[in-house]
Amino acid sequence: xxxxxxxxxxCKNCHLNEVCIPESMNDHEVAQxxxxxxxxxxxxxxxxxxxxxxxxxxxxxxxxxxxxxxxTNQAGMEQINGFFIQGExxxxxxxxxxxxxxxxxxxEDTHICVIKKDELESMSEKFIPLKNQIQRIMSKExxxxxxxxxxxxxMNAEQKIATFIQNISxxxxxxxxNHLAITLRMTREEMGSYLGLTNETVSRVLKKLSDINLISIxxxxxxxxxxxxxxxxxxxxxxx
Amino acid sequence: xxxxxxxxxxCKNCHLNEVCIPESMNDHEVAQxxxxxxxxxxxxxxxxxxxxxxxxxxxxxxxxxxxxxxxTNQAGMEQINGFFIQGExxxxxxxxxxxxxxxxxxxEDTHICVIKKDELESMSEKFIPLKNQIQRIMSKExxxxxxxxxxxxxMNAEQKIATFIQNISxxxxxxxxNHLAITLRMTREEMGSYLGLTNETVSRVLKKLSDINLISIxxxxxxxxxxxxxxxxxxxxxxx
DNA sequence: CGGATGCTTGAGGTCTATCAAAGCGAGTGG
DNA sequence: CCACTCGCTTTGATAGACCTCAAGCATCCG
Numbered sequence: 001x002x003x004x005x006x007x008x009x010x011c012k013n014c015h016l017n018e019v020c021i022p023e024s025m026n027d028h029e030v031a032q033x034x035x036x037x038x039x040x041x042x043x044x045x046x047x048x049x050x051x052x053x054x055x056x057x058x059x060x061x062x063x064x065x066x067x068x069x070x071x072t073n074q075a076g077m078e079q080i081n082g083f084f085i086q087g088e089x090x091x092x093x094x095x096x097x098x099x100x101x102x103x104x105x106x107x108e109d110t111h112i113c114v115i116k117k118d119e120l121e122s123m124s125e126k127f128i129p130l131k132n133q134i135q136r137i138m139s140k141e142x143x144x145x146x147x148x149x150x151x152x153x154x155m156n157a158e159q160k161i162a163t164f165i166q167n168i169s170x171x172x173x174x175x176x177x178n179h180l181a182i183t184l185r186m187t188r189e190e191m192g193s194y195l196g197l198t199n200e201t202v203s204r205v206l207k208k209l210s211d212i213n214l215i216s217i218x219x220x221x222x223x224x225x226x227x228x229x230x231x232x233x234x235x236x237x238x239x240x
Numbered sequence: 241x242x243x244x245x246x247x248x249x250x251c252k253n254c255h256l257n258e259v260c261i262p263e264s265m266n267d268h269e270v271a272q273x274x275x276x277x278x279x280x281x282x283x284x285x286x287x288x289x290x291x292x293x294x295x296x297x298x299x300x301x302x303x304x305x306x307x308x309x310x311x312t313n314q315a316g317m318e319q320i321n322g323f324f325i326q327g328e329x330x331x332x333x334x335x336x337x338x339x340x341x342x343x344x345x346x347x348e349d350t351h352i353c354v355i356k357k358d359e360l361e362s363m364s365e366k367f368i369p370l371k372n373q374i375q376r377i378m379s380k381e382x383x384x385x386x387x388x389x390x391x392x393x394x395m396n397a398e399q400k401i402a403t404f405i406q407n408i409s410x411x412x413x414x415x416x417x418n419h420l421a422i423t424l425r426m427t428r429e430e431m432g433s434y435l436g437l438t439n440e441t442v443s444r445v446l447k448k449l450s451d452i453n454l455i456s457i458x459x460x461x462x463x464x465x466x467x468x469x470x471x472x473x474x475x476x477x478x479x480x
Numbered sequence: 481c482g483g484a485t486g487c488t489t490g491a492g493g494t495c496t497a498t499c500a501a502a503g504c505g506a507g508t509g510g
Numbered sequence: 511c512c513a514c515t516c517g518c519t520t521t522g523a524t525a526g527a528c529c530t531c532a533a534g535c536a537t538c539c540g
Contacts, residue, residue: 071387073390076475079389081389081390092379092382094379095375095376095379096382096383101383102386128365131371132361134375136335138375139332139336141382142332142336143333145389147311148385148389149311149319150313150319150321152389152393153319153392153433153436154319154436156528157528187487188486188487189487194393198528199486199487199488200487200489200529200530201527201528203487203489204488219536235315427517428519437496437497438498440496440519440521441497443520443521444521459504
């Protein structure tokens with residue numbers, strides 16, 4: 001990991017403060033949070049933030065850019081299990097055993113706010129809203145994971161890809177970005193790994209969705225042309 | 241939900257205290273925990289503990305019996321996403337939004353220790369080890385979910401079933417039960433839902449594993465005959 | 481410019497879902 | 511206590527979705 005200290009900035013003024021940790025904190029509480037984020041890191045594409053087995057030292061908020069996380073099981077299989085963008089928090093997998101189980105790697109140049117575990121712990125003893133917030137983020141993560149399992153277990157390739165697109169769109173929307181224009185930072189292969197598909201299938205399905213005018217796709221640039229149409233793809237075969 | 245108050249019992253003397261919440265607490269801390277568990281519930285088979293949409297009022301430790309949890313997405317698809325046995329904690333999905341996202345239903349007659357949210361929160365402000373413990377449990381849950389995604393996305397039917405068996409065996413082992421003799425409390429259909437397979441496939445694969453003498457199976461009674469063989473099935477196709 | 485990496489497209493094969501029917505077992509009611 | 515039913519399980523035949531393998535093309539980067 002390549003670390004660069006960057007000028008201290010304010011959580012209060014960060015345009016992400018609605019989606020990052022401060023979510024439901026008042027000004028006073030955010031002020032306390034600030035004392036936690038003493039370090040910010042710049043990552044270049046392919047730099048890792050942490051790897052499986054690394055000591056759990058901090059949790060991380062993405063200030064800009066994007067990160068993929070992956071897991072390897074005992075059998076040596078690797079799967080990407082998350083793509084994270086601006087305002088999202090990663091590193092929570094480390095709480096269980098004090099070691100990370102996931103790898104976290106930058107998909108592009110990325111800025112990270114570091115919240116060190118030690119300070120997090122001493123702080124959150126005095127400062128309950130923070131601990132509650134962390135708990136809520138973890139619980140959200142559990143809900144997200146459960147939905148992912150549903151996807152992997154029960155959907156066909158078209159449904160998976162349509163759901164994936166919709167999900168990214170929703171998350172962009174939450175951050176007040178244009179939610180119809182998506183730049184795919186990951187490769188087809190990485191999308192496939194995430195969705196339990198091969199890169200060829202990803203490529204074919206994207207083509208098909210484009211052929212029926214639900215999206216347009218040019219390399220990494222994806223436009224959603226028909227939100228309702230995408231929903232219908234996701235809901236196919238339901239309530240027959 | 242059918243509630244029965246049962247005689248107050250001691251967490252300290254509970255034979256589960258090594259795997260339930262008290263895991264890493266000292267005697268004094270366990271004593272504090274006890275004041276939290278004021279209610280215990282008996283569920284009969286098919287009774288639900290909570291349903292998706294229910295207010296999040298408590299988290300639950302399974303004292304005996306077993307529980308399945310399931311999730312339904314907007315598209316109306318339902319999937320079982322967890323089987324929980326003695327000593328395990330459920331209900332953590334409620335922290336995010338203060339509503340449960342999962343359904344929790346008893347697979348057999350089951351005893352539950354109830355830890356009410358209100359008391360949990362007021363208690364854990366004064367009582368840090370508890371909050372840390374909850375955090376650790378949630379993080380474990382995240383790790384578990386990630387492994388499940390790996391399974392659903394990348395494994396074939398044989399690998400899924402072998403992994404499932406191994407996983408249950410490990411959990412029984414942790415509780416000092418005979419880890420080679422497993423009583424499957426769920427139906428083939430429920431196993432299938434959990435693993436992303438149909439009941440027919442589950443049935444066929446169990447038969448196959450039995451035919452090659454890795455297990456023996458008679459209705460719900462499963463015996464592991466060859467632990468190493470099971471591992472080999474899981475690791476098939478790796479490092480070719 | 482050349483090599484590496486990623487993307488697309490095609491042909492063929494395999495795994496697992498689907499559909500169907502019969503066997504089994506637990507629980508119910510006569 | 512037995513007969514019956516309903517739900518679960520097993521087994522077979524078939525079909526289709528997706529993977530695998532392969533080749534050609536585009537893009538990126540030193």
